[in-house]
Amino acid sequence: MTGIISHDGEKRLVLASGRAHPELAQDVADSLGIELLPTTAYDFANGEIYVRFGESVRGSDAFVLQSHCSPINQWMMEQLLMVDALKRASAKTITVIAPFYPYARQDKKHRGREPISARLMADLFRTAGADRIMSVDLHAAQTQGFFDGPVDHLWAQPILVEYVRTRVDTSNVTVVSPDAGRIRVAEQWAAKLGGGPLAFVHKTRDIRSPNKAVSNRVVGDVEGRSCVIVDDLIDTAGTIAGAVRVVLEAGAKDVIVAATHGVLSDPATERLQECGAREVIITDTLPIAEERRFPQLTVLSIAPLLARAIREVFDDGSVTSLFDGNA
Known part of the structure; x- marks a missing residue:
C-alpha cells in the first residue's frame, strides 16, 4: 500500500x-x-x-x-x-x-x-x-x-553552503549580492562561511521590460579574493552574468555562483558558460534538461x-x- x-x-x-x-x-x-x-x-x-x-x-x-x-x-x-x-x-x-x-x-x-x-x-x-x-x-x-x-x-541555504564550503578557501572569500535587495541573504551566507566581507553589485532595471537589468559596478572588497555570488533564482542569467563580469573586472581571484532555483530560460546556458564563473551551483527544485546543462554546472538534490x-x-x-x- x-x-x-x-x-x-x-x-x-x-x-x-x-x-x-x-x-x-x-x-x-x-x-x-x-x-x-x-x-x-x-x-x-x-x-x-x-x-x-x-x-x-x-x-x-x-x-x-x-x-x-x-x-x-x-x-x-x-x-x-x-x-x-x-x-x-x-x-x-x-x-x-x-x-x-x-x-x-x-x-x-x-x-x-x-x-x-x-x-x-x-x-x-x-x-x-x-x-x-x-x-x-x-x-x-x-x-x-x-x-x-x-x-x-x-x-536551501544549508545545502548550498555545505557544498560551497568545500569549493572555496573560507579565509579568503567575499560573498557578493547581485543587487542591493539581496544583501540580507548575503549577510547570512557570509556568517556561515566564516564572517568574511560583503559586497554588492549596483544594478539598474527598467520595470517595463522583463528580464532586462544592467550591472554597473561592484561595491565592496573583492580584489584578489574568491567571490561567491548568491541569489534565489537564475532565469535568463542576465543579472548573474553581469555580476560575474563586474566582480572579475574589479579584480576578483575567481567567482562561484550559488542559487536555489535554476529556471534557466534562454539564453541562460550560453551566458553562464561564457560569463567567467568557475562554477554555477543550483538545486533541483526545477528540472534541468540535458541541453541546458554545461560543464561548470553543479546540481544539488533538494x-x-x-x-x-x-x-x-x-x-x-x-x-x-x-x-x-x-x-
Whole structure:
C-alpha cells in the first residue's frame, strides 16, 4: 500500500506528483521510504487536463508535489486539479508542495493596474482545497502571508553552503549580492562561511521590460579574493552574468555562483558558460534538461530537505527546527 502508517496505526501519508518533475518526486518518495500515489494524468486534444488517483486517499494526509517550470500555466492547472481530486476523494489534509512558487516575482504592484499574481496563486490553491503550502526560498518573504493557512518556507541555504564550503578557501572569500535587495541573504551566507566581507553589485532595471537589468559596478572588497555570488533564482542569467563580469573586472581571484532555483530560460546556458564563473551551483527544485546543462554546472538534490519537512508536518513536528535547532 502506498504511504506511511503512523505508530498509532491511524494516520496515513500519501505523496502525489504532477508531471513537471517526476524525478524529484521519486527522490522524495525514496527518501521517505514510500511509493508515489498511482496517478493517471494526460491532456485532451484541446489542452484540457485529466487526472485521477489509482488508490483510495480517504482520511489520508496528502502531499501534492509539482515543480512550476515551463509551461508554468499547464503545471499550475494540473496541480490545482490534483488538489481538487484529493479534496473530493475525502483526503483529511492536503499540502501543496511547490518548490519553486509560481508567479513568485509578481508579489507586489510596481505600477498601477497590475495584478498581484503571487497572491492569486495562493487564493487558487486555497479555493481548490489546499490546507497548507510548502515552498523553498520564496522570492519575497511576504508571500507567506498571501495564503490563508500554514506556509512552510524551507531554505536551501544549508545545502548550498555545505557544498560551497568545500569549493572555496573560507579565509579568503567575499560573498557578493547581485543587487542591493539581496544583501540580507548575503549577510547570512557570509556568517556561515566564516564572517568574511560583503559586497554588492549596483544594478539598474527598467520595470517595463522583463528580464532586462544592467550591472554597473561592484561595491565592496573583492580584489584578489574568491567571490561567491548568491541569489534565489537564475532565469535568463542576465543579472548573474553581469555580476560575474563586474566582480572579475574589479579584480576578483575567481567567482562561484550559488542559487536555489535554476529556471534557466534562454539564453541562460550560453551566458553562464561564457560569463567567467568557475562554477554555477543550483538545486533541483526545477528540472534541468540535458541541453541546458554545461560543464561548470553543479546540481544539488533538494529531495532530502523536502522529505524531512514532509515527515515533520505529518508527525506534527516542527519544520522550523530543521533550520535553527529549536522546536
